[in-house]
Amino acid sequence: MSHVADGIAWRDPKRLWWPLALAVPTLPWQAGALVHLTGVTAFWWWGPFFAFVLVPLFDLITGADGKNPPEAVVERLEQDRYYRWCTYLYLPLQFASLVWACTQWSGGSLGIVGSIGLAATTGVVAGVAINTAHELGHKREQVERRLSRLALAQSGYGHFYVEHNHGHHVRVATPEDPASSRMGESFWAFLPRTVVGSLGSAWSLERRRLQRRGRRTWSRHNDVLSAWALSVAVFAALSTAFGLVVLPYLLLQAALGIGLLESVNYLEHYGLLRRRRPDGRYERVAPRHSWNSNNTVSNLFLFQLQRHSDHHANPLRRYQTLRHFDEAPQLPAGYAAMIVLAWVPPLWRRVMDRRLLAHYDGDVSLANTRKPGAWLMASRRNASGPVREHRAATNQRSSTR
Template identity: 60%
Template sequence: MLFVPMAVFEHTRVSDPKRYLWLLGLIAPACALFPSQLVALSGLPVFWWIGPIIVFVAIPLLDLTIGRDGSNPLDEDYEALSDDRYYRWCTYLFLPIQFISLVIAGYFWAGSELSVLDKLGLAVTMGVVSGIGINAAHELGHRSEHLERRLAKIALAQSGYGHFFVEHNRGHHVRVATPEDPASARFGERLWEFLPRSAFGGLRSAVALERERLARKGKRWWCRDNQILQAWSMSLVLFATMTAVFGPAIIPYLLLQAVIGAGLLETVNYIEHYGLLRSRRPDGTYARCSPRDSWNSDHLVTNVFLFHLQRHSDHHANPSRRYQTLRSCEQAPQLPAGYATMVVLAAVPPLWRAVMDKRVLAHYGGDLSLVNSKRG
């Protein structure tokens, strides 16, 4: 049983109006804890699909109703807010709930009580959990503490996307908003073109980066220090254990939820930097990443649900900042809606381009030469 010291729930001297709202971020991994009870109480099998219902229906409606939050922490509160361990526990607790939910899902996938359609709904729900689990890993993986970096790899096990730990920190953050970054979408590029380019490009980049790191230390690829193999081995152990416990019948559903989780991550990547290009210095090198190089959103509900991921402009400009300290930047380009809504728009390329292309051009004063285009 996970023990949570009560001290982490005590108030610090910093007044944070969103302090207890961050616990709502744990709704995502809990998605698979309640469908069976909701179906039993209501008689409606639609609740096996509760993950996409919450993320792509309920949250966009709440974003529309509640609106934006432009509040920023005060500079004098930054250190105390960053050191407050309450916010760390909000991310730590994601993991046990995530894996308890996966075990419950495995039980239902292996049984004969559900129809194939209901099992598919549960797999999609777990795919949403898996994708948002990558977001929890994203927050943990940026930290310098060994515990949090280990937890990041564990959180990635469900999606089988362990190489993200290497590529995001050492690849994406270095090349973001340039044609060299596979995770930065180009102007006019459709989501369905971007997904394979980013997924396979990110994998190749991660392998190359880790191979170079090991070579500098005089080590070969097949060694215990290989961070990609460490993360992938956790996925292998998790999937093998689930299969051993529940039988091979769950394998298609395990794989489906992993693919959906990875696809959700890459769709968010598509949204975060679409069409944006860092400026160049006189010597031709790219300038340091600034808040202008990432799309930002201050829609409150999605921000709480995703641990401030939508304050992506400040995150890239200051990657060491913890999620509770991220700021809204005036110079950052603003999305018209939260990520949950933008994911739906991205899935329909003509609609996406009608909404976003004019915003990219407006950001650069109509100058196409400043845009990260498909011509690179």
Template identity: 55%
Template sequence: MVAPVLTVPGCPAWRDGKRYMWLTATVVPLTAIVGYGLWHRTGVGLHWWITPLFVFGLVPLLDLTSPPDAVNPPEAVRAQLEADRYYRRCTYLYLPLAGIALVLGAAAWGQGHLSVLARVGAVLSVGSVTGVGITTAHELGHRRSRLERVLARLMLSATGYGHFLVEHNRGHHRRVATPRDPASARLGEGFWRFWPRTVFGGLRSAWVLEADRLRQRGRRVWSPRNEVLRGWLLTATLYGTLSAIFGVEVLGFLVAQALVGVTLLEGVNYIEHYGLARARLPGGRYEPVTPRHSWNSDAVVSNLALYQLQRHSDHHAHPTRRYQALRSFPESPQLPAGYATLLVAAWLPPLWFHLMDDRVLAHYGGDLTLAHVQPSRARALADRYRA
């Protein structure tokens, strides 16, 4: 199949060479479904490890052996590109496949025939599916379409992260790269210290934002109109239904895979803004968000698998742009690899600091005072870079 040619009078014709490769993300739930099928047929628990091996093995390998892709679609064809419903259907397809993977994982767990190796693999496999699903929900949740926002909420129910849409859209995008944002990692802050700060800080922020919205409209906070409560109710309904069908023991599986999915998401959050800071202006306000306030990567395979989330600089500067129209900017700070490769490094703080701290300082011309620094590490970092 050949992608259609987009034409605008007075501009060269353009074709999206990656059009059919945007289905790469669906490979993640498909590998989990295949893993279940092979395990069910053979009884070999190793088949449950196909998905984590794809996510953390094959994707990084392909990223590292493929040239980066910094090609931007011409701005003249943006309207046509974003109006093409094919790209939306690529994201819609993820939800039913992820749902099948989740149900199959719960069914296998409920049967009680999984070995320890298979249980760990099942949790990592389905957790990877729902973790990538949060990034799919992120793309859908930025849209005004009722259908896309409903699909985003359904996807988030698998990890109990229904409050994410409230905090991300109304909190993170306003506070990014400032001390008030729980999802912006500080220079010198290890991931395992960041994890509780962002998870519980994001939850608290979402509740406050939604409570304020309801009060301003004269509504009760504890009501069906509360978007945070509605998200949690979806999770309770999903988990309750699966427990009723497959047995109460699947609750342990559901919680475990949710923790894996949330850890994948927060690992991405950790990478996206590590050490970056918006300057404070006279009067106390922060400078506007620009492409310099998010880390970028043009690693092609992980960009395909994450709906181009790694072009994060353009996403924050222009949150309404759809993933197929996001651009790479030369002024954005560049990551040394794609998210799939760097997630493992982020979980090993000494390795992460070795890879990234010098890059943060280089981005600010060696001036540590311009970076977003972990307070408890400020003196040590100042001594280190002074030396």
């Protein structure tokens, strides 16, 4: 289908590929089919292998796509409901595969290792479901907002809907944001800080909203409580239908899904900082405040979440119209590969600290940092070469700010 506006005809070259994202909620079924066909029980771990081995490999093979749709066709492209159905259909597949996983856990034939493997595979579905909820939750249509909350029920992370939209998007790339990681902060230090901080922030935001409306915090009007209640209802229904034996695996897959989301949060704004204006407020969010990646395959599976700079600058833009900006700092690989790197802090700092300092032309005072220490001196030494190499390009980028 071509989109025509102002005499410009344009066809999305990835149009037929967006439904690939719907392969993710079928990962448990894929795992079951592979075990059935081969007899190899290791395939119950198919989800992590798919996400962290195959997707980075396909990214490497296909390369990056930095092309943007013409602005003249953006309005028509956003109105094309084909793209919405690609997100809508994730949910029935998501919950159908969760129910199927419960039948396997309750059957007792998987063994403990196979059951944990299936939980890990289902956790990948839950983590990417949070990304689907992220895409839906930013839209004005009520049906999409409701679907967003439903998608979060599998991971028990419904407060993300409140905190992300009204907390993270306001405080992004500042020391006050629990979802923005700091230079020198490992993922394992970031994880408890962001989980606890985001939960507390969501509760505070919702309490203030209800107070402004003259309503009680502990009431059915509380979006955080209603989200948690939905998760409890889902887990209770599955535990009742299939037995309490499934509950530990439901909790495990939820925890893994949350860990996957927070891994993405960790890398999206690592060390990036918005400056304060003379009036004390932070400058407006710009593309330079998010790390970007144009890797084709991972963008297809994540509804173009990796074009994160445009998302923060324009939260209402739909995934098919998100743009690449030259001024946005670029990750060296797609999210799948970078998540694995984030789990190994020495490797992460070796790769990313030098890129971050190069982005700021070697001036660490411009970065969002934790308390300086030995790691900072090491980062400066490691980054000195790349800073010199990138100085000209970075100065050109800074002149456009």
